[in-house]
Amino acid sequence: MLEKTLGIVLHIIPYNDKISVAHLYTEQYGRSSYLIPQGGGKKARMFRSLFMPFSILELDIDYRNSRELQKIIEARTVLPLQNIYSDPVKNAEALFLSEVLCQTIKEPEPNLPLFAFIARSIQVLNIMEEGKANFHLCFLLQLCSFLGFSPNMETYRTGYFFDMLNGIFSPSRPIHTYTLDAREAEVFARLTRMDFNNLRHFKFNRGERNAILDRILTYYRLHQPDISELRSPEILRAIFD
Incomplete structure (x- = not known):
């Protein structure tokens, strides 16, 4: 059945010499996978330029519930993201966060609030300058609420x-070891007040930012045990070094 979705x-x-598998989070079908051409041909080059991490695409697809890998008839860019891909910090954050999303979102059902949050966040990252080094921290903390394990801030003192x-x-x-002491807990509580409008007011040095990311990833793994070793955090660390 021919369908349209973002x-x-x-x-x-x-997948092989001629085909790759693209994992997307779609507005209408949730997490789903698609066959796209790869290689040196004209169509493969066109798809390669479109299918970058965090790209938001308008898709014409041949969707069938019985098929695990769907077919894309046509793909078009909704929002050019040159400001992300030309900026080393933003590009590293896009790679990292797309990897996190790929490992944490598995449901093939639509979730319109989650899709809207991700799409809006990408648009913010594309135009953001001040505070961009904190974007990934803010995104992860806000994503928690959509994944069902947001910290209970009513208990903070x-x-x-x-x-x-x-x-x-x-x-x-x-009695267990997965605990932040009072000083770290205070920092964590302060981080939950971050939003995309006030990131520039949160000042961290390299060591502090890396330590915060480590704590957040530990928190994610406790509540999403299927998360495997992530490769892209090391890219972030190298960029911020």
């Missing part, structure tokens, strides 16, 4: 520990 590119995997396993703040140290 899709956000998450990851491309070579100054001097409390943060129980990462249960997503709550506690006056006493939990």
